[in-house]
Amino acid sequence: MQAVVLAAGKGTRLRPLTDDKPKVLVEVDGTPLIEDVFDNLIDAGATELVVVVGYKAEQVIDRYGDAYRDVPITYAHQREQLGLAHAILQAEPHVDGDFMLMLGDNVFRGNLVDVVDRQREDRADAAFLVEEVPRQEASRYGVLDTNEYGEVVEVVEKPDDPPSNLVMTGFYTFTPAIFHACHLVQPSDRGEYELPDAIDLLIQSGRTIDAVRLDGWRIDVGYPKDREEAGERLAERVTVDGSDADDAVDDAEEPVDG
Template sequence: MKAVIPAAGRGTRLRPLTDDRPKALVDVAGTPLLTHGLERLADLDVSAFVIVVGYRKEAIIDHYGDEFAGVPITYVHQREPKGLADAALRAESEVDGDFLVFNGDNVMLGDLDAVVERQRTDGVDATLVVDEVSRDEAAETGVFVTDDDGRLDAVVEKPDDPPSTRVLTGLFGFDPEIFHACHLVQPSNRGQYELTDAIDLFLRAGRRVETVPFDGQRVNVNTPADRDRAASLVGQS
């Protein structure tokens, strides 16, 4: 199973740390941010990395070359940061079976094997790794409503009154048919092609979308304060 890693962003909120380097190479506890994700994915025995690059892409390519921990790397280019659905589409020609998507600005510590196991289950078209958060945090992101078996019923983006406190963690498993949904996505109010909208289309088409709970700790690194929290988390591991 291949892993697609969106890592094309400028990291504007991380300035000045990203003034001279891409977000993926910002230092977190002495190691580039992207390396933390690649290490976790290598632990899952992925067959190849497909890294989506954009801003200062040459620095990422020069740093990692054509393999990481023995896993081959292919690079695809996202010219402008148009959202995760658009980033996933950049990798469409490189994917020939079920695959993972891992947001390159995540630091995650915990068991991630469940997403691979669930995605390999017969009849499962997509698997979302979700986490429980506070209601205030849930109101600021997309939340997911599931049935008692963990099967997704609905996606609600930034609700005023969250029907759930389960949110995306940035790790997904997909059947290649998700690319068709990504092609159909229209720009959001932010002008972005949202992966959550593609997932919603997938669900409406009758696809089987399931969730697995994240058992661990994570930081989505968007600001210098996030970087410091991620460094502290890594230091505790």
């Protein structure tokens, strides 16, 4: 399955770190954000990386060239940063079939493969990795509601009054139907073409969208404090189930009775 990485943003909230580099090349625990994204996607089964670049794009292209870990890279250019739905459309000419999508500024340690498996097994039109956050933080994200079957029935982008505390994490799988929906999206009050609006169009047209709960952790690196927190989590070597990797090793070394 191909994977699309959205990596065109300027990262203005991370200044001065992004004055001379794109946001996705800001390092967390010694590794550029986008490199951590690449590793996650390849480990989840990505066979090709389609990277949507914009701000200081040449730095990303010069650094990674046409392959990463022997997985080919194709670049698409978003000349103006007009929202996630607009960014996705820049990748459309390079995508053939179902694909993964990850935001280039997220650090994940979790069950991405479960989302890919759900897409393949259920033939959903989309599957999202979602998590519960404190309600006061939900307004930073795309907030969603699900029905009793775990299907997404509504998505609201950065609402002032969130309808729930269940949010999208920045990892998705889609069929090509998402491109048609993105073409139909109108600019929001922020003047951007919003991905949640495209998702709502899928829902309204009767498409099936599954939600998979995050088993692990992720941090959206939007501010310097997020970068610091992500670095601390990685340095702690936290495992997917939330326990410390060093503790897990110690437990494994304890003798077994009998």
